[in-house]
Amino acid sequence: MRIFHMGDWHIGKLVNGFYMTEDQKYVIEQVYKAIEEKKPDVVIIAGDLYDRSIPPVQAVELLNETLRKIVKDLNTKVIALAGNHDSNERIEFASSLLYDSGLYIVGNLKNKIDKITLEDESGKVNFYPIPYADVPYVRDLYEDENIKTYDLAMERIVSEIHKDFNDDERNVAIAHGYVTKIKDDDYELLEESDSEKPLSIGGTDYINSKHFEKFNYTALGHLHGPQKVGFDKIRYSGSLMKYSFSEVNQRKGITIVDLDKDGNIHIEIYDLNPRRDFRIKIGTLEEVLNSYDKDKENNEDYIKVILKDKGELLDPMAKIRAVYPNVMELTREERAIRGGSRSIATNIKERSKLSLFKSFYKDIMDEDCEEEELNIMERVMESAERGVE
Numbered sequence: 001m002r003i004f005h006m007g008d009w010h011i012g013k014l015v016n017g018f019y020m021t022e023d024q025k026y027v028i029e030q031v032y033k034a035i036e037e038k039k040p041d042v043v044i045i046a047g048d049l050y051d052r053s054i055p056p057v058q059a060v061e062l063l064n065e066t067l068r069k070i071v072k073d074l075n076t077k078v079i080a081l082a083g084n085h086d087s088n089e090r091i092e093f094a095s096s097l098l099y100d101s102g103l104y105i106v107g108n109l110k111n112k113i114d115k116i117t118l119e120d121e122s123g124k125v126n127f128y129p130i131p132y133a134d135v136p137y138v139r140d141l142y143e144d145e146n147i148k149t150y151d152l153a154m155e156r157i158v159s160e161i162h163k164d165f166n167d168d169e170r171n172v173a174i175a176h177g178y179v180t181k182i183k184d185d186d187y188e189l190l191e192e193s194d195s196e197k198p199l200s201i202g203g204t205d206y207i208n209s210k211h212f213e214k215f216n217y218t219a220l221g222h223l224h225g226p227q228k229v230g231f232d233k234i235r236y237s238g239s240l241m242k243y244s245f246s247e248v249n250q251r252k253g254i255t256i257v258d259l260d261k262d263g264n265i266h267i268e269i270y271d272l273n274p275r276r277d278f279r280i281k282i283g284t285l286e287e288v289l290n291s292y293d294k295d296k297e298n299n300e301d302y303i304k305v306i307l308k309d310k311g312e313l314l315d316p317m318a319k320i321r322a323v324y325p326n327v328m329e330l331t332r333e334e335r336a337i338r339g340g341s342r343s344i345a346t347n348i349k350e351r352s353k354l355s356l357f358k359s360f361y362k363d364i365m366d367e368d369c370e371e372e373e374l375n376i377m378e379r380v381m382e383s384a385e386r387g388v389e
Contacts, residue, residue, distance in 0.1 A: 001120040002038065003172070005255040006031075007046035007221030008239035010085065012059025014051070015195075015243055016328040018302065021058050026275035027241050027252075028066050034254055034270050035074050042118060043076055046221030046237065047083025047132055047176030049091065067103055077102040079116060082131040083176040083221055084199055091131075109133040111141050113161050122261035125170045128161050128215075130154075132176040132222075150177055150199065151207050158211045165214070170263045173212050176221040181230045182208040190236075191225040193250070195243035209234050216263040225250050232267050242278040245304045245329065276326060282306045282333070285316050292323050304329040353381050 013020040035043070050059055070076050080103075082091040092107025104116050106129040116127040138153035139145065147153050154177070165171065178199060181188040187206050199205035199222075209229045212218040218234040224247060226238030237255040242248065256268040279301050281288050288305055303324045307316065309332070320327050357377055361369040369377075 001042070001118070001122075001125050001170075001259045002040045003217070003219070003257040003259060004035070004038075004040040004043040005046070005219040005235065005237045005257055006044060006240065007176070007219070007237045008048045008083070008224055009045060009063075010048055010051040010195075010239065010243060011063045012051045012055040013243055015302070018326065018328065019058075020241070020243070021062060023241060023275045025062060027272050028062075030272050031066075031254065032069060032074065034272075035070065035076055038256060038270065040076060040256070041120060042127075043070060043078045044127075044174055044219045045078065045080035046174050046219050047081055048085045048221060049080060049083070050086050052085060053087035053090070071101060071103045075102075077104070077118065079104045079106075079127055079129055079174060081106040081129045081174055081176065082108075084132045084197060086132070088131060088133070104129070106131050109137065109141065109157070111160065112164075113157065115161075115164070123169065125172060125259065126166070127172045127174060130157055130173065130175040150205050151182070154179075154207045154211050162214070167214070170216050170259055171214070172259070173215040173218040174220075175207075175212075175218065177207050178205045178222060179207045179209050179212070179218075179220055179229055179234065182206060182210075188230070190223055190229070191227055191250075192246075193224040193239075193244055194246040195239070196222065196224055216259060217257055217265055219255075219257075226253070226255065226269070233265055235267070241272065241274050245278055245280055248278050248280055277301045278304075280304045280306065281324075282308065284309045285313055285319065288320060289323055299324050300326055303327040304331075306331050306333050308333045354378055357381075 009024070011021070011024055013024070049063060067078060070078055082088045086107070088107040090107070091105060095105045095107065098105060109131050113128050113130060116129065118125050118127065133153070135147060135150060135153050138156065139147040142156055144156065147156055154175070180190055212234055216233065220229070220234065220236045223236045224239035224243065226236060228235045235255060238250060238252060241252050242250065251269065251271065252274070253272045254270040256270055258266040276298065281291065281303060283291065285307055288307070292299060301324070303326060305320055305327055307313070307330070317327070317330050320330065354374065354377065358369055358374065
């Protein structure tokens with residue numbers, strides 16, 4: 001059986017004031033093409049279909065049209081579940097009516113996970129969709145006060161699945177959360193992105209990957225970087241496209257999973273190319289403006305600029321946007337303080353104002369003030385002391 005594993009579409013995403021809907025539509029067109037070429041039996045969307053619980057109208061329309069196209073026009077089944085950005089109840093709406101059409105949407109977590117069974121020439125494949133749910137919800141669902149972390153919640157959910165589990169058939173889990181290897185309270189930290197919303201504070205959102213060992217494959221959502229969790233059979237597909245500058249080096253695409261008759265898997269990545277990429281440019285204002293090469297780069301990309309200029313600049317954003325109209329962020333280079341904490345000025349009363357300024361400049365800029373700048377500051381101090389404007 002061929003599975004398209006995807007997740008974290010975040011339809012309706014707003015990044016630094018830029019709506020991503022048209023960019024998402026551009027990438028989804030490539031998903032249609034991939035389905036036509038690779039002919040999967042099922043497409044999995046492992047949570048975060050929308051970017052927020054009440055999505056804008058354009059987002060609802062895009063997702064509605066996308067699912068219709070995949071299920072009806074391309075005759076491909078879809079299994080989707082709610083992530084932490086979605087509204088479980090809204091995702092669940094009309095799901096029972098859509099079931100017979102080959103669109104399986106699971107919004108609310110139930111105390112018994114209803115498996116979805118599909119068949120290929122080798123027999124049955126059972127899919128267990130586990131929608132995102134907060135810990136208190138799981139605790140109340142199972143009436144178990146001992147469920148106090150996401151790990152304990154998932155342990156209980158999977159234990160219920162195992163009550164109706166056939167080891168002689170192929171089984172696939174679908175979940176949304178921070179799943180990682182945990183041993184002796186030591187967590188394997190995975191690649192994270194700035195666009196991910198933390199599930200909790202202080203590591204209580206971590207879920208032990210051991211809970212999924214019995215499944216032939218586990219399709220995960222939540223982390224936006226495509227990556228495996230210890231083994232190829234437990235994987236994050238990553239997000240539909242880049243949503244932050246922490247993702248500039250991430251490869252976005254569809255994780256294609258071929259599940260053979262014995263339950264073994266083969267992984268292939270189908271790349272998805274953005275309408276506009278996310279890029280970071282570093283240099284002085286002049287260097288950034290002069291670096292544009294119309295033959296080698298798309299000036300419509302989303303840009304973060306880190307300027308290395310020392311002095312004041314006159315409206316640098318307007319100048320940069322004249323070349324890169326979709327610049328999202330403009331910052332000045334942070335000058336790290338080497339050697340730990342800042343130095344503390346001593347003998348302040350015994351030192352001249354210029355000497356104190358030199359120490360202050362060195363402390364903030366991590367370099368010595370140039371002679372010309374010192375001469376200017378000396379004249380300013382002398383004028384101030386004389387009361388000259």
